[in-house]
Amino acid sequence: xxHGAHLSPLLPPRPDLALARDCEVCLGWGTxxxxxxxxxxxxxxxxxxxxxxxxxxxGA
Numbered sequence: 416x417x418h419g420a421h422l423s424p425l426l427p428p429r430p431d432l433a434l435a436r437d438c439e440v441c442l443g444w445g446t447x448x449x450x451x452x453x454x455x456x457x458x459x460x461x462x463x464x465x466x467x468x469x470x471x472x473x474g475a
Contacts, residue, residue, distance in 0.1 A: 428456045435460050 430445020441447050441457035448454055 427454050430456055430461050434462075 428446055432445055435441055435443050435445035435457060438457060438460035440459040445457055445461055446454050447457050
């Protein structure tokens, strides 16, 4: 069964795609999905903004 995106008061992180272009960790997306289903900026290619600003929790 397919599920749509859950409503969240937080916006998803905005990666810099120019930095993510050749990244092997995020495969050029600039974000990764954690085991909890959170979207985070890729720690390998994106500058750190802190955990509160780089994580969007869906379904929490």
